[in-house]
Amino acid sequence: MAHGNRESADIVTWAKAIAYAAIVCLFALSGCAKPAPLASPGYLQIDLPTAPTAIDPRVTADAISSRVAELIYDSLVRIDRTGAFAGDLAESFERPTPTEMVFHLRRNVRFSDGRPFTARDVKFTYESILDPATLSIKRAGLVELAAVTIVDDYTLTMTTRRPFAPALALATIGIVPRDSSIPGKAASPAPPGTGPFRLARFARDEAVILARNPYHQSLANAVPGLALKVVPDPTVRALELSEGICGFAENDALQAELLPYLAAQPHLRIVRSPGSTYHYLVFNFRDVRLRDLRVRRAIAYAIDRDTIVASMIRGNARVATGVLAPENWAYDGNVTQYPYDPAMARGLLEAAGYSAHARPLRLTYMTTPEGLRLAEVIQAMLRRVGIKIDIHTNEWATFYSDLRNGNFDIASSQWVGIGDPHQYYEIFDSHMTPAAGGNNRGDYSNPRMDQLVEAGDATIDPVVRCAIYRDVQRLSAADLPYVSLWWDDNVAAFDRRLTGFEPYPNGSLLSLAAAVFPTENRLVRTAP
């Protein structure tokens, strides 16, 4: 018995030891963590769905990184809320010849570390991007740039290789100080900029904290800083907004299904504005069946886009007529339209020699897991007219590889941030096929289209250019290399006390630089 008691005591001691070890382990682990608040009081918290991969404007690639970078870095010109180019670091600019742009720079501008800004910084930034060692995504966008020449400290010229109408887009890259290290080789994740904010802290996958640039003029009562916090889960982002922990979120950070819940919160304001993100279906012209215009038109007529926008997207979009949204200066809505008409679709298919029983049309539809719901809806709609769709979903990288290699019959995708109609050259010119490294992913070819989009690029006169793109829009709607689906609305949800936010069609957060948010806000609620 004595032995039994000793053993039981051992067991109890041992079990206790495990439990105590677990508790100690829990506390020790938590003790390793730094109990630091996210940001200083008064900062406006903005929730982001994914983390920015880079801050340096020479290498930013994804939309979120670009949104953050433009809060820190000014560029020579900027696209304003109407989609037009406006001076930023350039006080004024002119185009004396079709291949030359002259920029007159603002004086007394300083980077956030106090260094003065001059034309040499601009030249350095562009040379740095063009240096192959930088491995910059933006190098490809500068293919038309022949030279950047300094005239004096506050004047410089940019020369293009040929008359290139959208050349001002070349001047929208954020400027870094000369002698900034190559991205990834520097101690800091980002050099200083001349924009309204400076990078105060970059916690990868957690948050980006931006404080005011002391050398940038701002309103006395404007927000002292921004805390851009990475919150991957959409429900949690909605909870943070509803509880006042987060002060602002927009577009990808807001799930359409959760918008009614957010709209019901009395302290939140939902602002919708027209956006330019364009959703489409692309046809593969390598497939002989899809080269038949009747088949493409049948598919366009068989898709009820009004219902999709009203139900799936809950009205947070507009049914699209083409790549360019109505706010674009070159937009023309007087094009062939394809309202939902299954009878018309069946007739066109029959005329093309397809019938649901004798010779059904069977196509592969490539999409991502996020696009699966739309694919299933389109599958059901096409089934009604006798077209069978096999849906293939792959994660983004595989889908993108298939898309770029033309490995699809139909694919759904989107174009983000379209400003200049030059985009038509990128996606519909027959020289821009995937084999040539271009974005004409369906191998669409029409000599008339080539002629138009190439003329659109070479014509500087905006009136003539506008007429050219009117024809481009009509031809693309008639020829149907894409079925236009919808343009996303920009949706922002924010605390009612926040004033000064102005939505941009491309989703830019720039207006938050002048926003005012009461300092007694509940920015970061910490545990008692």
Added chain:
Amino acid sequence: MTRQFLRRLAALLPVALGVVTLTFALIHLVPGDPVSAMLGDYAAPADVAQMRHDLKLDLPLWKQYGGFLAALAHGDLGQSISQREPVALLIREHYPATLELAGAGLAVAIMIALPLGIIAGADAGGPGDIAAMGFAILGISVPHIYLGPLLMILFSLDLGWLPLTGRGGFAHLVLPAVTMGTALAAILARMLRQSLVRIGSADYIRTARSKGLSERAALLRHGLRNALTPVITLIGLEAGGLLTGSIVTEMIFSWPGLGRLLMTAINNRDYPLVQGCVLTFALSYVVVNLITDLFYRAVDPRIRLG
């Protein structure tokens, strides 16, 4: 003992080699390309070719593999293609968060499972058993993606006791740890209960009873130690799973761990980063299992390290 331990440590090498080889082959075989992901839609073919050359992606696969192994032998995991930082630095930044979460999840699981399993095992068929096993079934059935937000709403939003998301001090750790640990606690408690019930019919327990001990005392004093052996096996297996399976919890609680880093790396086809993350996970798994073996030895001296 030390020799046996060192032998087990040395066995890590072929495991690591197998893992890196498999990961290297898989990530290179699936479609997708880091250069396309990095240079984007508008890259000129010449730039794409140049970058493939710079990153040595134009070399035959076996040469890339050889180069990767040679660098690894020097402790160099390479440079992340998408994030432009050394892979080792990125792993160093993210791994402590994952380790912290998995460790805390395990601690929570043990703290819940031990009393629940003992109550259920000692009172098999009784109200304690029904209540404890009811909790266990609930714990296994509720997925992290539902439990996490539920705990957030209750403890962060309604009661205001704990922060909602992010990594910080002890308070930040509680909800993700409970989310991670609950399902494991349920599994462990069920295992402990089954083990105690099985041992209840063993000869030595019958002997203890015949010596005058009550049913419960005989089981707890003489049976618990043996009942814990399979539980520890399970803890070892599940602890590795906690390390590698924390991605959902990391997403819900905005926890900057290795799982999220790996997901981003896979999406960007960031080969060096994927390889580095998988290698870290695999080695962690093996080390955790080694630690489990050591625990066995402490619980049951008859077990020797193989």
